[in-house]
Amino acid sequence: MDKYLSARSALITEERKSRRDTIRIANASEEELQAEQIVRNLRKSETASIWSTEHEGIGNVFPGMEFLTARAVITKTRLFQLLCKMPKGALLHSHLDAMVNANYLINLALEQxxxxxxxxxxxxxxxxxxxxxxxxxxxxxxxxxxxxxxxxxxxxxxxxxxxxxxxxxxxxxxxxxxxxxxxxxxxTINPTEAYVTHNTVKKIWNKFRTTFMVSTPLIRFVPIWSNYIREFFRTLIEDGVSYVEPRVNFWHKFMVGEDGEENVPHRQWIILFGQVLDEIKTQMKTQGKTDEFIGARIIYSTIRNVTCEELEWYLEDCISLKLEFPHLIAGFDLVGDENVLQPLIYYIRPLLRFQERQKELGIDIPFIFHAGETLGDGDAPDMNLFDAILLGSKRIGHGFSLAKHPKLIEICKERGVTVEVCPISNEILRLSSSMPAHPLPVLLNNGVPVALCSDDPSVFGNMGLSYDFFQVSFDFYVLVASEVTGLITLGDIARQSIESSTLDETEKAQALFSWGRKWDAFVKSIADGSTGIEREIASTDGFPII
Amino acid sequence: MDKYLSARSALITEERKSRRDTIRIANASEEELQAEQIVRNLRKSETASIWSTEHEGIGNVFPGMEFLTARAVITKTRLFQLLCKMPKGALLHSHLDAMVNANYLINLALEQxxxxxxxxxxxxxxxxxxxxxxxxxxxxxxxxxxxxxxxxxxxxxxxxxxxxxxxxxxxxxxxxxxxxxxxxxxxTINPTEAYVTHNTVKKIWNKFRTTFMVSTPLIRFVPIWSNYIREFFRTLIEDGVSYVEPRVNFWHKFMVGEDGEENVPHRQWIILFGQVLDEIKTQMKTQGKTDEFIGARIIYSTIRNVTCEELEWYLEDCISLKLEFPHLIAGFDLVGDENVLQPLIYYIRPLLRFQERQKELGIDIPFIFHAGETLGDGDAPDMNLFDAILLGSKRIGHGFSLAKHPKLIEICKERGVTVEVCPISNEILRLSSSMPAHPLPVLLNNGVPVALCSDDPSVFGNMGLSYDFFQVSFDFYVLVASEVTGLITLGDIARQSIESSTLDETEKAQALFSWGRKWDAFVKSIADGSTGIEREIASTDGFPII
Known part of the structure; x- marks a missing residue:
């Protein structure tokens, strides 16, 4: 019997060894352990008081259920409100054109x-x-x-x-x-579209595409552009994100200037982006909040429907911009539905040449490719994972199908290729039916670095990054009640996002230092009872919800 | 460029090496390759003609979609009709109480x-x-x-x-x-229950349980019992299953005899089971169809809600039955919802003692445990995987959450622990929303042996085993069009099911030989055009469907 129990515990330890948070948990501070326990109690209490009861008009409720149906409930939970305050590190996968609340964008447009x-x-x-x-x-x-x-x-x-x-x-x-x-x-996409009328990957992508057709002409207009970027930074900072690498779609060669002429070139987009960035940084400095915001760098993107020749133009354009704005260009990517547009292998010649060109010029623009955003196994988007890895992609956008590939998992783990996991996006685009069905735990248990990302929050309604952290917070390796995971794991993921950014070593060290200070304060506020969670858990019976 | 392409092809080969069917595919016969191509063409043709079009009253249609909604469409496809004829080897995970069409059972009851x-x-x-x-x-x-x-x-x-x-x-x-x-x-469970009103694992399990409360008193009645078992064998043989290891629930200590008294003990259940088995075998022999049916062995099961003391009684009962009917008892299992009933670790003392007892008596009753039938990660059903493996479970029933555990996957692969995958059951019990979201490819790509199983077809409506083979047939590693997978992979899985049975080496060799003969004939019938598929594909435009 004793022999069995020690063999059991050895096997569990052996399995957990591959996880990246294992050492982190083993070295947790006293305060972190206290905060962990308080948050676990809160989660348990809300699972019983909120996620196991019926809610008028919401149907079958469970933790991690379909996001759009659950959002009204999530927003009112104490766990969500707590996560809003958590320092989340870097947001590494987001599309600039879907980052500002739709109502805010409409109001910007109405001013013009x-x-x-x-x-x-x-x-x-x-x-x-x-x-x-x-x-x-x-x-x-x-x-x-x-x-x-x-x-x-x-x-x-x-x-x-x-x-x-x-x-x-x-x-x-x-x-x-x-x-x-x-x-x-x-x-935006509403619950009926996501879960009823458009309930397949293909159909929901069609709806998704139309949202960009509506929003792009609003955003690619100079007087809106700057205000839009300002709001983008403001809301992320408010949500605890201190650094961001948005994908900016440069497919249109010009945006419309104040005079209504469509003649404003890419370098001007970046100059305006940089101006707002500097303005925000100065502002944060003035307010003594330098830890709150480290900065932002653009992932140059175009759409994977261009020809190889056209792609060459974009790649050269990207190089020129990198040469002119070395600190504002983070990498290169191709965007658009992998299921219907061109796979990476189609562009292999220009992509390899792009790497040659960088060597000649002594610059570094890493690929940060979307790949594997699919339910398929061996189809084109899934095969993009092979090419992304062979092309040395610094991170992988989505990598939803990576869980199926033991060899690729091994490589990502060895090389530290971070997967930009977008839980709510995956669910709304119908790759996963709900969070418990998401492959994230496969990646975590294999020790692949991951960053949680919001992808297109203005379309999906997951503004900020807290909703994505909330959705996965119920999905962690719980083992036995006495073990510590959950909050510390979320913290480890947040910290990792800074490690996985394209910041240089000095900037990264500074960003990690700032994040650490915020994290300690956050943990302390939970552990010392100043958030009041413990009192609330104690009075859980009458927990007020919708 | 050439260097890139050869690195790419090496990486793909490297990844596929871990799959069990790789050698099989490399050594495929000319006829298998032809049949493979014909079936791939059929699948492609039906994907376009059937699974990409709208069907009145069915909503969003796609290959591998929710089974109960799609069944009417599936049944009429040429691919399904072909799979009905495929020799499927052994059915290794099925619950005897849910194996005969509900209408047939009602009719049996009406005769009494x-x-x-x-x-x-x-x-x-x-x-x-x-x-x-x-x-x-x-x-x-x-x-x-x-x-x-x-x-x-x-x-x-x-x-x-x-x-x-x-x-x-x-x-x-x-x-x-x-x-x-x-x-x-x-x-039975209908689509509204599965996908609307009971759309959570917990709620659908409640409905599932009630079906057994209704059926058990019908089946555990001697005059029905024998007829029920006869129909069980008849329909499986008709569907191309040549060997079966049903889980028989011995939780009730007696069944009702012809006189209406509830006093028929377990050994009598097995005697009756054996009589019908012999009758069917003789019948097949007389008809010159010995290849069609090798036999059946019972996995003794009780419900994981008993106390440790009660379990000791069942384990001793199982041993007595094994001693009396060595060829009819295949193994031991505990059944019932892992999410709410006792985990394996709760029973660890009696289970370890059971293994000791077998050593003393010189018998072998392998554990064949349900484990990991959950969306959880580290919860009790998920942890059952650790105990099942530590207890040397010969196979694992469901193992749905195994995909999350790299170390356990490694062990299953090394020791040849087969996972009894029940795709349709998992979907109806809301673990996967549809086949493309099922973790089966993770297991296949890791080289874990799997057997496809129907679990409770009379409740789920997936009678036979062809529906389960159909549902996964769209879910295979497709790589590039020229590669061969699909039919051969299905065949490899069928063959593996015999390897993974509890048959002894001589019986297994015989069963594999019989299966091989049937497989060759099946492949030949496709390759030589006698199934007429190729003609049908040619006239796909007007493919008749519902």
Missing amino acids: PAMHVRVNTRLTEESLGSVHPEFRPLTPHEYTNIKSLTSDKYELGAWVPIRSARAHFATSLGGPEGFDQWVFNAL | PAMHVRVNTRLTEESLGSVHPEFRPLTPHEYTNIKSLTSDKYELGAWVPIRSARAHFATSLGGPEGFDQWVFNAL
């Missing part, structure tokens, strides 16, 4: 007299859900004085000033608030 | 004058879905002449002869056919 809107199908109660607004800033001499998008007299395809379109939106369609809702719906 | 039925809640249109029939064979002096379960005069809890209950089932509830449907619904 140049912004016009049109439709090509008549708007009715029936068509409202399927007809999307098309936006465009016009040059002053193109401005129109058409009043309404919805009047009988509206000529399909004619541009209407956005403010007028909103003010005169038909009462039968909800008036001005109806206009806002219509645009909001076109910019 | 002793069989009575009652309800404890009044049956109305509203209550019909939630009130389950309770069956019991009575002794002749207990027989009643109450006519109807549904008349106003029916006294709740009174026994009604089943035939009379059916004949007088209220017209408002559908009359006799309404009775059949009511019982059928109580014995």
Whole structure:
């Protein structure tokens, strides 16, 4: 019997050895252990009080359930509110065009007299859900004085000033608030789309694509661009993210300037990005909050639907920008649905040449490729994992299908290739039905470095990074109740995200130091009872929820 | 460039080396390669003609989608019809109490004058879905002449002869056919239960449990028992299964005899099982079909809700039966929902003692444990994997969460511990949302031996084993179109199931030889065009479906 129990404990230890957080847990401070226990108690208490009871109109409730259905419940939990305060390190996988709350973007657009809107199908109660607004800033001499998008007299395809379109939106369609809702719906995915009508990877990607068609002309307009980036930084900092490497889509060669002309080149986009970045950093410094924000660097991206020749242009463009703005270009990626667009192997010649060119020029623009964002096994997106790894990708975006590949897992572990895991995105794009079905634990138990990321929060409704941390917080190796995991593991993942960034060694050391200070304060606030969680757990019976 | 391509091909080869079917594919015969290509073409053709189009009333259709919604479509596909003819080897994970079509079981019950039925809640249109029939064979002096379960005069809890209950089932509830449907619904899980109202692991298990409460009193009645087992063998043989190791639940200490007395002991259950088995074998021999059926052996099971003391009784009972019927007892298991009942570690003392006892007696009753049938990571059912492996379990039932454990995967691979994978069961019990989300490829790519199993087909509606083979047939490593996998991999899995059985070496060699003969004939029938698939693929445009 004793022999059995010691063999058992040896096997469990052996298995856990491969996890990256094992040493971290073994060396946890007294305060971390206390905080860990408090958070575990909270999780347990909320599992019983919130996630095992029925909620009016929500259906089958369980921890880690479909995000869009659960969001209203999540937001009110004490665990979520706590995670909002956690220092989350770096956000390594996010698409700039889907990072600012849709309502905020609509309001930015409404401030612009140049912004016009049109439709090509008549708007009715029936068509409202399927007809999307098309936006465009016009040059002053193109401005129109058409009043309404919805009047009988509206000529399909004619541009209407956005403010007028909103003010005169038909009462039968909800008036001005109806206009806002219509645009909001076109910019976001709702639960019915995700879980009912569009419930396959292919169909939900189609909806997903349309949100970008609506948002891009709003964002790629200089007067909005800077404000948009400012809000992007502001909300991330507020959510505890101190560094970010957004993917910026450079597929359009120009954005529209203040004068309505589409002639603002890529270098100007980056100059504006850098200006806002400096402004925010100065501001944080003035407020004595330098630990809160380290900075940001852009992952240059284009869409994987270009030809090899076109890609060469983008790669050269990326090199020029790196030469001019070495501190603002973090890497290179190709974006768009891997299931239907070109696989990496299609671009192998220009990609290899890109690496040669860098050697010649003595610069370093690592690939940071999307790969394996698929349910498939051996299909094109899955095979992208092989090419991403062979091309030396610094990190892997999504890597959802990596869990199926023992050899590739081994390589990622050896080389420290971090997987940018986007739990909520994967679920809404129907790769996983809910968090418990997500392959994240396979990666963690194998010791592959991972970073939790939000991907496209303005479309998915997971603004910030706290929702993603929340969704996985129920999904950790719980072993036996006395073992410590959970909060410390989340902290280890947050810390790892800074390690996995493209910051240089000095910057990284500084960022880790800042993060460590914030982490210690966070842990202390839980351990010393100043968050009040323990009192709340004690009175759990009457836990107030929706 | 050439250097890149050869590195790429080396990495792919390296990764595939761990798969068990790699050598098999490398040594495939000319006919196998032809058949493989024909089946791949068929799959591709049906993916386009069937699985990418809309089907009235079925919603979002894709290969490997939720089984209960897709079944009507699957049944009509040419691929499914072909797989029905495939020799599938051994069925290694099935629960005897859920192996015969529910309608067939109802008909068996209707033949028995002793069989009575009652309800404890009044049956109305509203209550019909939630009130389950309770069956019991009575002794002749207990027989009643109450006519109807549904008349106003029916006294709740009174026994009604089943035939009379059916004949007088209220017209408002559908009359006799309404009775059949009511019982059928109580014995099976329908799509609304699986995917809407009971859409969590916990809730669907509750429904699942009730089906056994309804069926057990029907099956554990001697006159039905033998007929039930006969139909069990008949339908499996018809579906290409040539050997089976059903789990028989011995939790009830007696079954009801022909006289209505509940006094028939376990050894008698096995004698009757053996008699039907011999009868079928003789019959097959007479018909010159010895290759079609090798035999059957029982995995002795009880429910993991017993105390340690009670378990000792069952373990001793299992030993006595093994001593009396060495060729009919294959192993020992504990059944029931791992999420709520006792974990293996709870029973560690009696289980270790059981192994000691076997050494003393010179017998071998391997453990064949359910373990890891969970979405959890480190919870009790997941930890059962550690104990199953430490206790030397010959195979693992389900092992759904094994994919998360690199060290345990390594051990299973080294020791040849086969995982009994039940794809459709896992999906209906809400572990996987659909086949593409199932962890099977993780096990295959790691080279863990697997057997495909149906688990509880009469409850899940996946009668036979062809549906499970169909569901995974879309889920195989497809790599590039020129590579061969798919049919040959399915064949390799079927062959492995015989290797993983508890047959002794001589029996196994014979079974493999028989299987090989059938496999060759099956492959030949596809390759030589006698199945007519190629003609059908050619005329795919007008493929007739529902």
